[in-house]
Amino acid sequence: MRKGEQTRREIVEKAAPLFNQKGFEGTSMSDLMAATRLQKGGIYRHFSGKEELATEAFDYAWGKAVSGRLDGVDKIENHVDCLKKVIANFVERRAGLVPGGCPLMNTAVESDDGNPALRERARKALRSWMTSLTGIIEEGIERKEIRSNVDAEKLAGRMIGSLEGALLISRLQKTEEPLSDARVCLEDYLEQNIRVQPGASRSRKH
């Protein structure tokens, strides 16, 4: 049983880069067999089919992406700085991730007119990613670090949209510039439109 669980996990880990790079449709049985060094029967003893394996591979890849993006955020006190850390992580921390770019973008684009199970997984991933950001923003508003008129949902959507869009361009152009420019742009926006100015904050406290 413990051995079975370990094999299952190894299959997911080896399948994840294939699905993230080649997509659900583009990943063939022979790709999966070559990567796992197992026969078809050896793989599907652990999964009901390609779809179950692909959804678990997505969860694995997405988990790595999220933990990279949120890394160190809980150690930062000011909530605007937390958002800046999320942006920095997105732009800088791409080593150690499952290769092939953002699993959310890849799976959303492939499944938005297709596979409902994968589409649902991508939709939930976006929702959880939005919830992480709106949580930071709302706490920042409560602590008067973020302006009270900020719409948390909109700000989170803007951040995710800008970063994912910049990643799309960066990957296609094979340059870091669009990503680093999106970072500058978002940081400026946070400083100018989102952060409660130290003076304003202090005058409120006293």
Place this chain on the structure above:
Amino acid sequence: MRKGEQTRREIVEKAAPLFNQKGFEGTSMSDLMAATRLQKGGIYRHFSGKEELATEAFDYAWGKAVSGRLDGVDKIENHVDCLKKVIANFVERRAGLVPGGCPLMNTAVESDDGNPALRERARKALRSWMTSLTGIIEEGIERKEIRSNVDAEKLAGRMIGSLEGALLISRLQKTEEPLSDARVCLEDYLEQNIRVQPGASRSRKH
């Protein structure tokens, strides 16, 4: 010959929604046969293979997207307003396009780790889209409608990144909000950071 050209064109038009929705890998021979009502031999009498058909289908879908996005822009005098028209077209004018979302995003995501011919097509499409926008921006700078310190390449990249990222979220959430919010955000940015203020412009002229 004229008949052959017409059949070829019809195959491309019918294949384009399949490739844009299901992707290159996800589109099967039987999908193509059903959509075109032709046998395999009838299709591949006109194309060297699936890849040639897919690249032509991409060009067709992308051509429709670009003409929609640039529609009416040449009738607008002020170049900041031209940029706003491009944004409005992107957000509003999605009827009449090849179904399945932005062909550039779809093809970039599927091919960035895969098919080199499609990847090259997507890369060229992005380049042409960037060139259209930088052209408008540079002309706006020349005419002193856009501030002289604006980096045309960066601004074009920000606009494309924000719009494509918002489209990704909108399509996954099946709501228009992320797109309409990206529009508001970009319009504010253009007014606050890009447009030469009427007063400033006038004082320069005199």
